[in-house]
Amino acid sequence: MSQSTMPLTPLERLSGWALAGFAALTAIFLIAPILAILPLGFSDGEFLVYPIRHFSMKWMEAFFASEKWAVAVKNSFFIGALSAAIATVLGTMAAVGLARHDFFGKKLITGLVLSPLVVPIVIYAVGLYFFFAPLGLTQTYTGIVLAHAALGSPFVVVTVGASLAGFDHNLMRAAASLGAPPMLAFRRVMLPLVLPGVVTGALFAFAASFDEVVTVLFLAAPDQRTIPREMFSGLRESLSPIIAAASIVMMATAIVLLIAVELLKRRAERMRNEA
Amino acid sequence: MTDVTAAERDLVRAHARAERGRRWTAFFLVAPLFVFLIFTFLVPIGDMLRRSFMDGDVASVWPQTVAVTRAWDGSGEAPAALWPALAADIKASAASDTVAVAARRLNYAIDGGRTLVMKAARRLAKIETPPNGDWRAVFADLDETWVAPKTAAAIRRASGPVTDFYLLAALDLRKTDAGAIVTTPEKDRIYRTVLWRTFSVSGMVTLFALLIGYPYAYLMTRSSKRVAGVMTVFVLLPFWTSLLVRTAAWIVLLQEHGILNDLLMRIGLIDHPLRLIFNRVGVVVAMTHVLLPFMVLPLAAVMKGIRPETVRAARSLGATPMTAFRRIYFPQTLPGVAAGALLVFISAIGYYITPALVGGADDQMLSWFIAFFVNDTINWGLAAALGVVLLACTTVLSVVYAKIATGRRFA
Numbered sequence: 253m254s255q256s257t258m259p260l261t262p263l264e265r266l267s268g269w270a271l272a273g274f275a276a277l278t279a280i281f282l283i284a285p286i287l288a289i290l291p292l293g294f295s296d297g298e299f300l301v302y303p304i305r306h307f308s309m310k311w312m313e314a315f316f317a318s319e320k321w322a323v324a325v326k327n328s329f330f331i332g333a334l335s336a337a338i339a340t341v342l343g344t345m346a347a348v349g350l351a352r353h354d355f356f357g358k359k360l361i362t363g364l365v366l367s368p369l370v371v372p373i374v375i376y377a378v379g380l381y382f383f384f385a386p387l388g389l390t391q392t393y394t395g396i397v398l399a400h401a402a403l404g405s406p407f408v409v410v411t412v413g414a415s416l417a418g419f420d421h422n423l424m425r426a427a428a429s430l431g432a433p434p435m436l437a438f439r440r441v442m443l444p445l446v447l448p449g450v451v452t453g454a455l456f457a458f459a460a461s462f463d464e465v466v467t468v469l470f471l472a473a474p475d476q477r478t479i480p481r482e483m484f485s486g487l488r489e490s491l492s493p494i495i496a497a498a499s500i501v502m503m504a505t506a507i508v509l510l511i512a513v514e515l516l517k518r519r520a521e522r523m524r525n526e527a
Numbered sequence: 528m529t530d531v532t533a534a535e536r537d538l539v540r541a542h543a544r545a546e547r548g549r550r551w552t553a554f555f556l557v558a559p560l561f562v563f564l565i566f567t568f569l570v571p572i573g574d575m576l577r578r579s580f581m582d583g584d585v586a587s588v589w590p591q592t593v594a595v596t597r598a599w600d601g602s603g604e605a606p607a608a609l610w611p612a613l614a615a616d617i618k619a620s621a622a623s624d625t626v627a628v629a630a631r632r633l634n635y636a637i638d639g640g641r642t643l644v645m646k647a648a649r650r651l652a653k654i655e656t657p658p659n660g661d662w663r664a665v666f667a668d669l670d671e672t673w674v675a676p677k678t679a680a681a682i683r684r685a686s687g688p689v690t691d692f693y694l695l696a697a698l699d700l701r702k703t704d705a706g707a708i709v710t711t712p713e714k715d716r717i718y719r720t721v722l723w724r725t726f727s728v729s730g731m732v733t734l735f736a737l738l739i740g741y742p743y744a745y746l747m748t749r750s751s752k753r754v755a756g757v758m759t760v761f762v763l764l765p766f767w768t769s770l771l772v773r774t775a776a777w778i779v780l781l782q783e784h785g786i787l788n789d790l791l792m793r794i795g796l797i798d799h800p801l802r803l804i805f806n807r808v809g810v811v812v813a814m815t816h817v818l819l820p821f822m823v824l825p826l827a828a829v830m831k832g833i834r835p836e837t838v839r840a841a842r843s844l845g846a847t848p849m850t851a852f853r854r855i856y857f858p859q860t861l862p863g864v865a866a867g868a869l870l871v872f873i874s875a876i877g878y879y880i881t882p883a884l885v886g887g888a889d890d891q892m893l894s895w896f897i898a899f900f901v902n903d904t905i906n907w908g909l910a911a912a913l914g915v916v917l918l919a920c921t922t923v924l925s926v927v928y929a930k931i932a933t934g935r936r937f938a
Contacts, residue, residue, distance in 0.1 A: 264848055275746045278739050279761045285776035285816060286768055288786055292779065300775070301784050342560040349556030352549075361561055363929075368568055370925045372877025374894040375914045378901050379571035382578070402567040405560055434552070463769045466879055470901075483771040487778065487884050496779075499772040506767040514763075 290503060292496035300491040315497035321482060325501065328462055328478040331393065335400035336458040342401070343408025343457070344450050348442070350409070351416040369406045376403075377470040384471065391473035399467040404457025411456060415449025418524055448520040455509050455516075462505065576918070579694055579911035582687035584632040588625040589616035596683035605679030610662035613682075614651055621648035631905070635692065636681040643672055677704045690908075697912035698722075718896075722916065725892040728810060728882075729875035733822075735815045736871050737864065740822035744863075747823070748830040766820035774884050777813040778804060781885075809885040817881060818874055822867040829863025862931060869928040873921055893917045 260268070292300055293315075296308035315321050346365055350358065368376070380399055381390060389395035419442065427437035443450070465480040472481060479498055486495045531539075586593045591612035599606050620626040626648045633640035647669055657665045666673035684690070684702070695701055699711040699719045710716075747758045765773060780786050781803040788800040803809055833856065841851040879894035891899075893913055900910035 267848070271742055271746055275743050275758070278743045279758065281739070281816065282761050282765050282819065285773060285780055286765060289772065289776040289779045300779055301782070302779075302786055302789065342563055345556045346560035349553040352553065355550045355554050361557055364564055364569065365557075365560060367925075368564070370873055370921055371568075371572065372879075372894055372914075372917050372921055374877065374879045374897050375575065375918055376568070376572060378897060378910060378914065379573075379575035380567075381901065382907075383571035383574045398567045402564055405564070409560070459767065463771070465771060480769060480771040483769075483775065484880065484884070487771070487775055491778065491782075495775050499769075499775060502769040502772050506769065506772075507764075510763055510767040 286503070289496050289499050292493050293500045295493045295496070297493060300493055300495055311493040311497045312500070315494055315501070318494075320477075321479075321494070321498065323475060324477055324479045324482045324498075327476055328480075331396055331400055331478060332458045332461040335397045335404055335461045336454050338397070338401035339404035339457040340408050340450060340454040343405045343453055344412050344446075346405075347409045347412035347416060348438075351413060351419070352421055365409055366406045368403050373403075373464075373466040377467040380467060381470040390471055391476065392471075393476060395471045396468060396476060399471060400461035400464060401457075403464060403467070404460045407456035407460060408450070408453030411453035412446055412449045415446045415452075415520060419445060445523065448516040448523070452513050452516050452520075455513055459506070459509050462502075572918075575911050576915055577911070578907050579697075579915045580689050580691065582632075582685065582690035582692070582908070584687075585629050585682070585685045586687045588620040588629045589613070592616045592682065593686040596679070596686045599679075599683060601680050601683050604676065605674075607663070609679060609682075610666060614654075614657075614662045614665070617644070617648050617651050621652055632685055633682065635696075635906075636685045637672070637678055639672070640681075643670055646670070647673070680704055693908035693912035694915065696909055697916050718913065718916075721891075721893055721896055721913075724890070725876050725917075728807070728814070728890070728892060729872050729878075731811050732814045732818060732875045733868050733872045735811065736819050736822040737868055739815070740819055740826055740867065741860075741864070744823045744826035744830055747827050748833075749835075762820050762823050765816065766824075770817060770880060773817055774813055774881050777809065777816065777885055781809055781812065804885050805887045807886070807890050810882050810890045813881050813885045814875060814878060818871045821870045821874060825866040825870060826860065826863040829860055829866070833859045865931050866928065869924055869931070873924045873928065876920055876924075877917065 289300075291304060292302070293311055294307045294309065295304040296306045296310050297304065350362060350365075376399075380395065384390045384395045389398070423441050423445075424437055427441045428434070432440070462478075463480060465478070465484050468476075468478050468481045469484065472478070477485075479502060483495055483498050483502075486492065486498070589612075592609065595606055595609045595612045599609075616629075617626060620629060626644065630641045630644035630648075633644055637643065647666070650669055651665075654665060663674060672678055681704075684692070691702070695708065696711075697718050699716045700708055701711055703709055743758070743762075747755050747762075750758065778785070782788075783800045783802070783804075785803070787803060788797075791797045792800070803812075837859070838851050838856050841855045842848070846854065876892070877894055878892060879898065882890055882892055883895055893916065897910045897913050897917070900906040900913070
């Protein structure tokens, strides 16, 4: 650590402390709300408010015993996994294609491929609602999975694209010159090197689906509702602590995803340093 | 290049062929996602936006009327053929239960249009042939409004196949009977207010996120590895946490008997609970929280690349800390500021869930009105027109963002 040799004036020291204090307040602002809701999952009260008089497992049990929430958990993971799988396959192929070669309309295609990231979700959900209705795809899993796959695919394109940025394409030439067919060269040479990017993209795509509620709001039949969809209804109708119980499940999933992505990031960095 | 041998020429050709082959491979790799997105993304959005200028409602249920009005130039008296056509169409559509479609559309074009049409549908069912064969007299007898010149003109304007009615309405504009575009009277203006509100809420959220995120990102990049790691977790954890969880969390914190009001009352700062949620305060606070990571992460990425020596050099040359920051450090962070601010603003103008859950009736933004017109009032044309406005704003800002982002990569 190289430090400035200049002595700090009292004013500078004060502003340094002020900055640290401000950052601490910001950290509280970022994390406190999330921490505040979780304990309410163990409340024995009837509403989503403090103080908690007695801790109890009543609402956690209610959450897991309720058919409505059990179906929502199953739907969330099912739709998330399936849409992430579609997004990962299509997104990885596209990222490999976009990585190196220039072809007609590449800029336009890149723009289209990334556009689900910025188009306001309500416009997309309403569009699907109109477009899917005559095709019989509203109120079906197929409809929701297709929508979520479209929304998740840009994450895969971006993360795989980023991991390909450091890829030496001569490796593929070398493999080809040694007689490897393209698919084999991809599987044995490129895929291991970009795998952290592919898995990270898949996790992002899963998270995007897992958290998505607006298209579900427009497309899902009552038995196709996901956890966020049930939370949305719950927050509008009755502010019961079961929302906090659902939040605990959502948080646990988020933390697992966060840790997985961070580990993959480290692994990718290590691989880059070794290369 | 003058003395190229045949062998060299062959090599060049082979290379070009291989290059072409690779291009095709690249194209075929991209094609599946491209085609997938065309059908699951582009076409549905196009299909929605199309409704902002398509106007087939009246034409679909009143074909004879529309045949007459489309042939008429709209000036002077309505053609005599209009009245028997209108009577036949109203009777037929009432019999097949589709008259409400035309009634709804004409309600936008004529004051009290729905009542007018529905009443006519009930009365006309009882009339086989009009006295003296004069349908116009029958309509005049039903309601004087029917035979007023502006009614026929309004039906003509609603005859389609395209209309500028919805797009104009989305900007609080309308066409007069003479065809001039005028602003809606002040008391009926809605959407300019909504648009302004969408921008002002998003602007406030962006500003707060910048004011909070800038010092945080700065400290994050200047701290020891361990502190920086902890600070990063504090940004990433909310980033990965479901939007619904975070919105629910703010309800817990800000509601009337929530944690914040309790705390403020306990330390004696207030003696009755403040109204912090289901109003603008709640929307701005919750949205700032949700979008803050989108500000901090690009800012930190740019700040990481700034060499601290530049500031130290300025200081050693006699610049005060303030001057060194203002003239040396801050300008270098501008790409990060622009990227973060645009990212937050673009996301904010499309927000729906958070304002819907923590805002009041006067805090709803464009997205809420789009959903409202689709679900509740079934005014799809207006929903689509508001979608056009929202998407136009998003597209312009995204293009600016892309310019900044690629500019940085090549700089």
